[in-house]
Amino acid sequence: MQVEFNADTDQLTASLLGELDHHGAGEIRERIDSVILQQHCRHLVLDLSRLGFMDSSGIGLIMGRYRLMLSLGGQLTVTGMTPRMEKMLRMAGLEKLPIWEKQEKENAHETNQ
Amino acid sequence: MKPINEMKLTFLSRSANESFARAAVAAFAAQLDPAVDELADLRTAISEAVTNAIVHAYPHELGNIFLTVQLYENGCITVRVRDRGQGIEDVSKAMEPLYTTGGEDRSGLGFSVMQSFMDKVRVRSIPGKGTTVTMEKYISLRVKGRS
Ligand SMILES: Nc1ncnc2c1ncn2[C@@H]1O[C@H](COP(=O)(O)OP(=O)(O)OP(=O)(O)O)[C@@H](O)[C@H]1O
Ligand SMILES: [Mg+2]
Numbered sequence: 436m437q438v439e440f441n442a443d444t445d446q447l448t449a450s451l452l453g454e455l456d457h458h459g460a461g462e463i464r465e466r467i468d469s470v471i472l473q474q475h476c477r478h479l480v481l482d483l484s485r486l487g488f489m490d491s492s493g494i495g496l497i498m499g500r501y502r503l504m505l506s507l508g509g510q511l512t513v514t515g516m517t518p519r520m521e522k523m524l525r526m527a528g529l530e531k532l533p534i535w536e537k538q539e540k541e542n543a544h545e546t547n548q
Numbered sequence: 549m550k551p552i553n554e555m556k557l558t559f560l561s562r563s564a565n566e567s568f569a570r571a572a573v574a575a576f577a578a579q580l581d582p583a584v585d586e587l588a589d590l591r592t593a594i595s596e597a598v599t600n601a602i603v604h605a606y607p608h609e610l611g612n613i614f615l616t617v618q619l620y621e622n623g624c625i626t627v628r629v630r631d632r633g634q635g636i637e638d639v640s641k642a643m644e645p646l647y648t649t650g651g652e653d654r655s656g657l658g659f660s661v662m663q664s665f666m667d668k669v670r671v672r673s674i675p676g677k678g679t680t681v682t683m684e685k686y687i688s689l690r691v692k693g694r695s
C-alpha cells in the first residue's frame with residue numbers, strides 16, 4: 436500500500452496504489468492527514484484509479500477524510516473509482532455528498548436533460 | 549451434495565493476514581475458473597469477514613481464525629470464517645447497514661458488502677464463544693476452452 440502526493444496551487448491529490456484494506460489504512464490515513472494539515476490544503480482529491488483492491492476499510496478512510504476536509508472548511512473529491520467501489524460508496528449513502536468527480540456530475544446532468 | 553474439493557487454513561488474527569486470506573481463497577477458487585468480477589466479489593467478501601475477526605473478535609489479543617473453503621460441481625463456492633473471539637450479542641442488529649461498534653475508522657458496512665457481493669451470508673455467534681460467518685457464491689460455469 437502506497438500513497439503518492441501531488442500538490443497544486445489549489446488542490447492536493449493523493450493517489451493510492453496497491454490494496455487498501457484495514458491493514459494498510461491506518462498508516463495511509465496518518466500520512467494523508469499530516470500532509471493536509473502541513474499544506475493547509477482546502478481541496479483534497481483522492482485518486483483511486485491505481486488501486487487494485489478496496490474493501491469497507493476504504494469507505495471508512497473516505498468518510499473520515501470527508502469529515503476532516505469539512506471541518507477545515509474545505510472539500511473532498513474522489514476520482515478513478517471502479518463500479519465496485521462506487522457500489523460500496525452508495526451503500527454508505529455517500530451518493531448524496533458532493534465528493535464525486537466532476538465528469539460524473541456532468542454526465543448525470545446530460546442524462547437529466 | 550459433497551464438495552469436489554476443500555481446503556482449511558488456520559492463521560493468527562494479525563492484520564497482515566487480511567491480504568493473505570484474500571490471495572489464498574482466490575488461488576483455490578481459480579479451480580472453478582471464475583470471471584474477474586466474480587473473483588473480485590469473493591476477495592472483497594473474504595476481506596470483510598477476516599477483518600471483522602481481526603478487529604472485533606479479538607480486539608485486545610491475538611487469536612486463531614479458521615477458514616474453510618469448499619468447491620462444488622455446480623459452481624458453488626462456500627467460505628466459512630470462524631473465530632473463538634468475543635462473539636456478537638445481537639446478530640441482526642450487527643448486520644444492519646452502517647451499524648458499527650468500531651468508531652471513527654469503521655463504516656459499519658462489512659456485512660452489507662458481504663451480502664451484496666455473495667449470494668448467501670449466514671452468521672452464527674455466541675457471546676463469549678465466537679462467531680462463524682458462512683457465505684456462498686455461485687460461479688457461472690463457462691464452456692471450457694473459451695476465454
Ligand atoms: N467476528 C466478529 N466478532 C465480534 N463482533 C463482530 C464480528 N464481526 C462483526 N462484529 C460486530 O458487528 C458490527 C458490524 O460489522 P460490519 O463488518 O458490518 O461493520 P464494521 O466492521 O463495524 O465496519 P466496516 O466493516 O465497515 O469497517 C461490528 O462493528 C462488530 O460490533
Ligand atoms: Mg467490518
